[in-house]
Amino acid sequence: MLRNLVKTSMVLMLPMVMSYADTNLTQKSDGLTNDAIFQHFETLKKDMDKVFERFNKEMFKDMKIDMHFPKGFSSSPSTDLVDKGEAYELTMDLAGMDEKSIKIEIEGNYLNVVAKSEKRKEKKENDKVIHEERQVGMVQRGMTLPKDADADAYKSEYKNGVLTILIPKKK
Secondary structure, three states: OHHHHHHHHHHHHHHHHHHHHHHHHOOHHHOOOOOHHHHHHHHHHHHHHHHHHHHHHHHOOOOOOOOOOOOOOOOOOOEEEEEOOOEEEEEEEOOOOOHHHOEEEEEOOEEEEEEEEEEEEEEEEOOEEEEEEEEEEEEEEEEEOOOOEOHHHOEEEEEOOEEEEEEEEOO
């Protein structure tokens, strides 16, 4: 019972810790990029991804139903923020997300992106459902933008699973 409690706690808490660490790692002005504690979190995340990948392979290897679980368990998509001179370009990997569900919110200097996906797969034989699957997913990413970003004038595009947000600098 204790083992299950520990596993559940790890599954629930680590994505939140990693999201916090990822957010802080992007804030170069605070000097957190080289902070040893966040490097340890990144190492811990990679180790946990390996553990869960191995667990998934072992747990479902004898099942006749094809069970697929995504690698890792973070709900925070990979994000890059690049200074392009007169603007900042933010790219975010959102493969498989429904374009209409992508919500971009900017309040002050804080950017928040939420995206959802829902997929159905149904297998029928003689008008009877034999197998039905539903995959529902959601990702969220928040970050503090540089102080000179003109957040009210941003433009966004979603193409080939990548969200690109162009944020001009204040003049």
